[in-house]
Amino acid sequence: MRLIANRIREVFELYGYGEIITPAFEHLDLLVAKAGEEVVKQIYSFRDKAGRLLGLRFEMTTPIARVIASNPMLPRPVRLYYIQPVWRYEEPQKGRYREFWQAGVELIGAECPEGDAEVVALTVRALQKAGLKGFVVKVNDRELVEGLLEEANVAPSQWVSAMRTIDKLEKRGESYVIQELAKLGLGESGARTLITRLNSLKGSIEVLSQLSSTGSERLNRGVRRLEAILSELKDGYGISNEVVIDATIVRGLDYYTSFVFEVVVPKADVGSVAGGGRYDDLIALVGGPKIPATGMAIGLERLIHAIEAENGAIGDYRVVEAVVIPVDPELRVYAARVAESLRSAGIRTMLEFGTRKLGKALERADKLGVRVAVIVGRSDIEEGVCTVRDMEKRVQERVLLDSVAEKVLSIVKSNLKSD
Amino acid sequence: MRLIANRIREVFELYGYGEIITPAFEHLDLLVAKAGEEVVKQIYSFRDKAGRLLGLRFEMTTPIARVIASNPMLPRPVRLYYIQPVWRYEEPQKGRYREFWQAGVELIGAECPEGDAEVVALTVRALQKAGLKGFVVKVNDRELVEGLLEEANVAPSQWVSAMRTIDKLEKRGESYVIQELAKLGLGESGARTLITRLNSLKGSIEVLSQLSSTGSERLNRGVRRLEAILSELKDGYGISNEVVIDATIVRGLDYYTSFVFEVVVPKADVGSVAGGGRYDDLIALVGGPKIPATGMAIGLERLIHAIEAENGAIGDYRVVEAVVIPVDPELRVYAARVAESLRSAGIRTMLEFGTRKLGKALERADKLGVRVAVIVGRSDIEEGVCTVRDMEKRVQERVLLDSVAEKVLSIVKSNLKSD
Numbered sequence: 001m002r003l004i005a006n007r008i009r010e011v012f013e014l015y016g017y018g019e020i021i022t023p024a025f026e027h028l029d030l031l032v033a034k035a036g037e038e039v040v041k042q043i044y045s046f047r048d049k050a051g052r053l054l055g056l057r058f059e060m061t062t063p064i065a066r067v068i069a070s071n072p073m074l075p076r077p078v079r080l081y082y083i084q085p086v087w088r089y090e091e092p093q094k095g096r097y098r099e100f101w102q103a104g105v106e107l108i109g110a111e112c113p114e115g116d117a118e119v120v121a122l123t124v125r126a127l128q129k130a131g132l133k134g135f136v137v138k139v140n141d142r143e144l145v146e147g148l149l150e151e152a153n154v155a156p157s158q159w160v161s162a163m164r165t166i167d168k169l170e171k172r173g174e175s176y177v178i179q180e181l182a183k184l185g186l187g188e189s190g191a192r193t194l195i196t197r198l199n200s201l202k203g204s205i206e207v208l209s210q211l212s213s214t215g216s217e218r219l220n221r222g223v224r225r226l227e228a229i230l231s232e233l234k235d236g237y238g239i240s241n242e243v244v245i246d247a248t249i250v251r252g253l254d255y256y257t258s259f260v261f262e263v264v265v266p267k268a269d270v271g272s273v274a275g276g277g278r279y280d281d282l283i284a285l286v287g288g289p290k291i292p293a294t295g296m297a298i299g300l301e302r303l304i305h306a307i308e309a310e311n312g313a314i315g316d317y318r319v320v321e322a323v324v325i326p327v328d329p330e331l332r333v334y335a336a337r338v339a340e341s342l343r344s345a346g347i348r349t350m351l352e353f354g355t356r357k358l359g360k361a362l363e364r365a366d367k368l369g370v371r372v373a374v375i376v377g378r379s380d381i382e383e384g385v386c387t388v389r390d391m392e393k394r395v396q397e398r399v400l401l402d403s404v405a406e407k408v409l410s411i412v413k414s415n416l417k418s419d
Numbered sequence: 420m421r422l423i424a425n426r427i428r429e430v431f432e433l434y435g436y437g438e439i440i441t442p443a444f445e446h447l448d449l450l451v452a453k454a455g456e457e458v459v460k461q462i463y464s465f466r467d468k469a470g471r472l473l474g475l476r477f478e479m480t481t482p483i484a485r486v487i488a489s490n491p492m493l494p495r496p497v498r499l500y501y502i503q504p505v506w507r508y509e510e511p512q513k514g515r516y517r518e519f520w521q522a523g524v525e526l527i528g529a530e531c532p533e534g535d536a537e538v539v540a541l542t543v544r545a546l547q548k549a550g551l552k553g554f555v556v557k558v559n560d561r562e563l564v565e566g567l568l569e570e571a572n573v574a575p576s577q578w579v580s581a582m583r584t585i586d587k588l589e590k591r592g593e594s595y596v597i598q599e600l601a602k603l604g605l606g607e608s609g610a611r612t613l614i615t616r617l618n619s620l621k622g623s624i625e626v627l628s629q630l631s632s633t634g635s636e637r638l639n640r641g642v643r644r645l646e647a648i649l650s651e652l653k654d655g656y657g658i659s660n661e662v663v664i665d666a667t668i669v670r671g672l673d674y675y676t677s678f679v680f681e682v683v684v685p686k687a688d689v690g691s692v693a694g695g696g697r698y699d700d701l702i703a704l705v706g707g708p709k710i711p712a713t714g715m716a717i718g719l720e721r722l723i724h725a726i727e728a729e730n731g732a733i734g735d736y737r738v739v740e741a742v743v744i745p746v747d748p749e750l751r752v753y754a755a756r757v758a759e760s761l762r763s764a765g766i767r768t769m770l771e772f773g774t775r776k777l778g779k780a781l782e783r784a785d786k787l788g789v790r791v792a793v794i795v796g797r798s799d800i801e802e803g804v805c806t807v808r809d810m811e812k813r814v815q816e817r818v819l820l821d822s823v824a825e826k827v828l829s830i831v832k833s834n835l836k837s838d
Contacts, residue, residue, distance in 0.1 A: 015762065048463065114751050114770075319437040336656060337657075347433075348435055351533075351537060
């Protein structure tokens with residue numbers, strides 16, 4: 001997890017995003033804002049000793065929107081990222097537990113499609129850097145879907161319900177969704193036509209041509225925005241193979257206003273590993289001025305599952321580079337000094353306490369994947385030397401104390417992996 | 420916070436510790452184990468929808484002890500660290516809110532005093548690396564205090580209460596503590612004598628000489644352990660000026676069995692910034708085998724307060740190194756490409772969207788402390804160049820696209836601060 005989180009953090013910072021930390025729980029009503037009833041049911045809520053109703057955060061966008069709402073003078077666009085746990089009381093699924101970690105960004109104050117493109121691009125780069133390969137970014141625009149609902153004569157007051165229903169296509173299947181949509185004034189044949197229409201809008205940018213110019217202003221706004229984002233992704237970032245249009249993607253949170261996307265890994269059975277979109281009304285809704293914004297979150301456990309499905313288990317972050325082993329407990333002070341000198345040189349060094357035999361200590365170092373063992377023997381102190389052993393090549397040599405750190409560094413560096 | 424946390428993380432890893440992540444909440448009874456009644460009152464607890472009584476973790480040692488208890492085959496000693504929030508429902512104090520972050524380590528499976536010395540040494544190094552200067556490490560041993568209670572004829576069943584009372588010396592004052600101790604079978608004069616005795620045991624290692632050889636086995640064990648730790652710290656790690664003995668330090672958590680320490684900053688009014696000790700019984704208590712262990716935690720908000728009290732505000736982690744500014748929205752695609760090339764070279768780069776005037780964009784970059792601005796002008800595209808501006812030296816030059824990343828890197832590197 002740390003390895004993956006660190007790689008993602010690195011990409012977020014490469015795009016100029018700064019970390020924000022928000023509290024784990026807040027007043028329940030402040031957490032909710034415009035999340036959608038489904039998700040609100042999943043909040044862990046409780047009363048504190050003063051009787052206040054609190055809840056554990058179940059996503060990060062609303063708490064961050066509130067920070068922005070109360071600091072409206074921040075120079076915009078504001079670029080923020082987080083890597084934090086959230087909590088949802090739902091049935092545990094593959095890669096999704098009741099506590100799970102999200103790594104995400106919010107780009108606040110950019111109205112242009114280039115902002116959406118930046119968020120998609122850094123998502124793609126972060127997933128690639130984490131080691132994920134076979135993923136697809138499905139993009140859509142809620143205004144496009146709303147335009148189609150408009151054409152089908154669904155009243156605007158029903159759009160939110162319609163979106164929530166369409167969002168269940170993957171989970172509940174088409175016939176369930178058609179049945180539910182039918183109740184919203186569409187009738188069954190209208191609902192069926194709508195779903196057929198949405199399903200036909202999947203693929204490369206050309207699928208949008210069947211919509212252009214014939215539709216409502218709302219529909220056209222959605223189409224133009226998608227076209228602008230896709231072209232910026234292609235020409236500005238060189239990202240095109242990874243992205244497809246899919247008009248059935250609307251995302252489950254009610255606060256999205258136009259562009260939405262999610263990332264799926266066809267070969268891994270874990271649901272979407274990332275998702276996001278534009279939420280131009282949320283900051284005003286939580287008490288701030290109207291500020292356009294777009295964001296995304298990666299589900300870290302799901303991502304790890306997906307990477308493991310591709311590559312097998314993810315190698316552990318190799319913490320310890322060197323171990324210092326006194327062959328006798330009485331040499332411990334001397335060994336501690338040697339270890340300190342290695343640490344001063346920036347080498348991650350573990351100290352053995354001399355309580356196990358040399359052979360056992362070496363065996364253990366091997367198991368931990370430690371590259372270098374520095375062995376301190378009895379006669380070494382007088383001679384001012386110790387033995388430096390390359391655990392991988394299984395060779396060792398006696399080295400003067402002054403040059404131990406240098407020697408260890410040269411072995412450790414010869415092993416640098418590409419990351 | 421991130422800057423400080425990263426520096427501390429670096430030190431933990433230098434000592435060969437690996438990160439552990441534990442859940443934010445668990446079954447309430449599993450969190451508590453042997454924490455002490457005071458602290459248990461401060462747990463945020465609630466029932467989930469299945470009626471189970473859960474609690475938010477208020478410290479990390481017990482949850483980690485449980486992980487070890489259920490994985491008794493892990494090769495020992497196990498070295499673990501964490502940098503995580505915990506929650507306590509108490510009156511907010513300076514540097515202590517209801518959610519606060521702890522950065523700590525657990526060294527599990529080392530019985531020798533060299534283990535305690537390692538934990539103290541890495542605490543000292545972590546605090547130094549974080550930038551703290553005027554701190555004092557107060558060390559003590561609960562067996563030493565128990566030995567004195569034994570001599571004063573306090574029944575062993577009262578020792579835990581006595582410890583909790585002595586722990587209040589700082590907060591409630593001597594007369595309160597004497598009054599409370601008197602009730603434990605000591606009488607008032609006995610209590611006064613005990614406190615005088617404890618107060619006389621403050622200072623360098625020599626203060627222990629008044630105890631040696633005359634006391635009980637328990638007392639002597641405490642004395643010998645302290646002596647061994649102090650001598651290892653001095654000879655193995657070169658740490659002696661920062662450490663003093665203080666027999667009134669017993670720590671507030673009931674699970675400590677012998678060595679305890681805390682770190683105070685005399686000039687900053689924030690309580691202790693770090694503390695820890697040995698807890699040889701806790702892992703057995705939570706269902707594992709008997710495994711000796713020692714650990715410590717740093718309170719990050721308190722540490723930051725203390726550092727700020729010494730140095731003024733801590734500089735922000737400077738995230739953005741370069742900004743790419745198209746002078747016109749139509750140059751955005753080209754600007755995005757330039758930004759991507761800088762990121763590929765590892766430069767943290769923010770992209771302007773061309774929606775503000777060049778002057779404004781430069782002003783903003785200045786405010787954010789960005790070192791380099793790369794300006795993309797209209798004629799630049801044809802000529803294959805752009806303008807690289809050193810914001811600090813206020814000089815700029817036109818550079819061929821191929822060498823932009825190199826040029827920006829050379830400016831950013833010329834500015835590397837000592838950390």
